[in-house]
Amino acid sequence: MFRILAAFLVVVLLQTGFAASSLFAQTTEELDPMPSFQDVVQAHFSKIKRGSVKTAQPVIDAIQATDHPAASAFLKNWQSKALWYRKADERIVTVKTDDKKTYILFDLASNEVIGQATKKEIKQIKPNSGLRALLGASLVASQLASNDPNLRRESLDSLARDPKPSHLAILRTAIARENDSMLVERMTRLERLLTMQHDEDIEARISAIESFSDDLGLDVRARLNPILKTRLMVSKTAPTEGTYARILKPGYDVILPINTAYDMLVLKSWADPDITLDHKKRTLVSRIENDRIGERPVAELDTQEARDAVYSQLVKDGLAPRDPSDKEIQDALEGVFFYEEYLEPSADVIAATRSTLSAIQTRVALSEAIDLFLDGLSLASIFFLAAIGLAITFGVMGVINMAHGEFIMMGAYTGYVVQQFVTNYTLSILLAIPAAFGVTFLAGVAMERLVVRHLYHRPLETLLATFGVSIALQQLAKNIFGTQARPLTSPNWLDGALVINDVISISWIRVAIFCLSALFLAMLWFTLNKTRLGLETRAVTQNPRMASSMGINPDRINMLTFGLGSGIAGIAGVAIGLFAKVTSELGSDYIVQSFMTVVVGGVGNIWGTLAGAAMIGILQKGIEWFNPSNTLAAQTFMIVFIIIFIQFKPRGIIALKGRAAGD
Known part of the structure; x- marks a missing residue:
């Protein structure tokens, strides 16, 4: 009984103690709340x-x-x-x-x-x-440690725009705890950029520098180039290999004239100052006493020889500094080394930087060549689309159609009209292509029936007549659409560019035009080689009389061929209108290039037209690369080249056999 009573008292005391402790803690919390x-x-x-x-x-x-x-x-x-x-x-x-x-x-x-x-x-x-710099670093650290990935991404974007040496440790800490692979990749790249410039560990810097040997980013070159900054130095001993960029010779290097080099020796107290005429004059003036300088009256010092003689006497008397001769100056310069010394003290870092920059420059040059080639192909695809219709009409009928450019213009305006009714740009472009073909096909047939068919075998009259038609079509377009440029808007999925690296990129519109050119090349090849129309067209091209005797109607073939060439020009107008201004003069900008493409490639031959477009497009871009600010000069050189080319290949790259070749 006594044991039971004792246990009961212990339990009561424990509960009372817990309650008192809880009450004390609660009271303490109320008396000492968390600071705001x-x-x-x-x-x-x-x-x-x-x-x-x-x-x-x-x-x-x-x-x-x-x-x-x-x-x-x-x-x-x-x-x-x-x-x-x-x-x-x-x-x-x-x-x-x-x-x-x-x-x-x-x-x-x-x-x-x-x-x-x-x-x-x-x-x-x-x-x-x-303090503001310290606060900035602290903010970066806290933001990179945030649980919000968007905040970490925004902070990294801000950090990449203006990285500081103090951010290096912050980035390394952030990389260790980051779980987003894309952010880890970006952080690691930025950390290496800072490491190669600011890390105290030479081996870490070299490793970071070498890791960028295949990176073409502008930010990499922007951080590598400062490592190779130099300063002009002079020394009595040869500089240590690897610590200087080049040895300079006074008077031969533009940055080191003889007077500049000698002034460097004077600053080092390795040579007497070179006394200028102005300095001599001031010295002589300071020694004038009673209108005399020493024993010579001032009135007798009216020639430079007299003044030099008086100055030499002052030097002998110890009253003026000696003026070194030209030979003494040259001897002083030959006894020392002038060179551009790297600011970076580590020769290993310098060697790694030079090697990495050399590798990058090689890849940049290769990428620039590829980018130039792609630009040339892009331009070639445009020329091919613009010229293929002309190649067909010229090759089959021998008609020089000066209104071909206006069919391109009509196709572009057709696309613009379609977009006024169909607001979905993707759908409107898909509808504009067949609509432009239909409109320009009918226009081409009408022109052939009304004008061209009456002028066969009269090339001069055909040229003048089609030129008059082109002027009329331009004026008609101005009357209908006005002189202001009309927009032909591309779909959103054609915005931007296909970026391969920091050097190579090509707009998606150019990619689409290239694909369209390839598609039409395949369609035309199939039409001319696998269909009855193509067979009849090739027969009329090679021998119209024999084709006529076989039951082929050359007149009908000429009409359909002219319409086909005009229709393709209309499709080219839609493609060109996606990146060029749609005006009444749109076609005139491409008619010359179209004729050049046809003549250089080979009249009436699809493969010849493709070869001509490729050669002209790539060559024009190559010429523009040498003088990018003057495209007119590039076009002039192109015309000169074509004139010379025709002298050696009058039938073009791929000559066509048959009537066109004979003509």
Whole structure:
């Protein structure tokens, strides 16, 4: 019984103790609550107000340790001088004003209005540049450690725009805890960029530099080139191999004239100063006494020889510095070494940088060649589309159609009209291609029936007549659509460019035109080689009389061929209109190139037209590469080249057998 009573008393005492302990803890919590964000800030008011780099880091750590949503905003405001404090109670706030007379005060944590004040009642906190840099680094560290991936991405974007040496350790810490593979890749690349410039470990720098040997990014070259910065130096001994860029010879290198080189020796006290005529004059003037300089009257010093003689006497008397002769200057220059010394002290880092830059430059040159070739192919595909219709009509009928460019213009305007009714740009382009073919096919048939058929075998009259038709079509387009350029909008999926690396890129519109050219090449090849129309066309091309005797109607074939060539020109107009201005003069910009393509490639031959377009497009881009600011000069050189080319290959690259060849 006694044991039971004792156990009961123990349990009661324990429960009473737990209750008392809980009551004490609750009371303590009520008496000592967690400090608010404002309280944490105010606790460091004096350090924030003073703004010293030496005392700011503990304040930054304390504010970030709160994990309060307002912590980053506070640090940003501190960095951007957007913090103020109220003089009456030293409360730190942010402010806003419209009239610059009454200031609205905002709470740091809630950003709610807590009152108003005049300019005299508040004071701005202005951190110096060193503290602002420290705050910036702290902000980057906190943002890269955020749980929000978007904030980490934005912070990394900001960091990449202006990386600092202080960010190196922050990046390495962030990489270790980052779980997003894409962000890890970007962070690692930026970390290597900073490592190769600012790391104290030479081996780490060399490893980072060598890792960029196949990277064509502009930011890589922008950070490698400063490592190879040089300064002009002079030494009595030969410089150490690997520490200098080149040895300079005074008077032969533009950056080192003889007078500059000799001045460097004078600054080193290795040579006497070179006395100029102006300096001699001032010395002589300072020695004038009673209108005499020594024993010579000033009136006798009216020639340079006389003045030099007096100056030489002053030198002998120790009253003026000696003027070295030209031979003495040359001898002094030959006894020393002038060279461009690298600012980078490590020869191994310099060697790695030079090797990496050399490898990058090789890849850049190769990429530029590929990019130039792709530009040439892109231009060739445009020329091919514009010229293939002309190649068909010219090859089959021998008609020089000067209105071919206007059929291109009609196709572009057809696409514009379609887009006025079909607002979906993808669908409108898909509808515009057959519509442009139909419109220009009918226009070509009408022109052949009304004009061209009456002028066969009369090339001069045909040329003049079609030229008149081209002028009429241009004027008709101006009357209908006006002189202002009309937009032919490409679909969104054709925006931008196909980027292979930082050097090679090609717009998606050019890619689409290249694919369209390849498609039409295949369709025309199939039409001319696998269909009855193609068989009859080739028969009329090679021998019209024999074709006629076999029951083929050459007149009908000519009409359909002319219409086919005009229809293809209309499709070319839609493609060209996607990147060029659609005006009544659109066709005239391509008629010359179309004729050049046909003549160089071979009249009436599809493969010849393709070869001519490729040669002209690539060659024109190559000429423009040498003089990119003057495309007119490039076109002039192209015409000169074609004239010379025709002298040796009058029938073009691929000559056509039959009537066209004979003509």
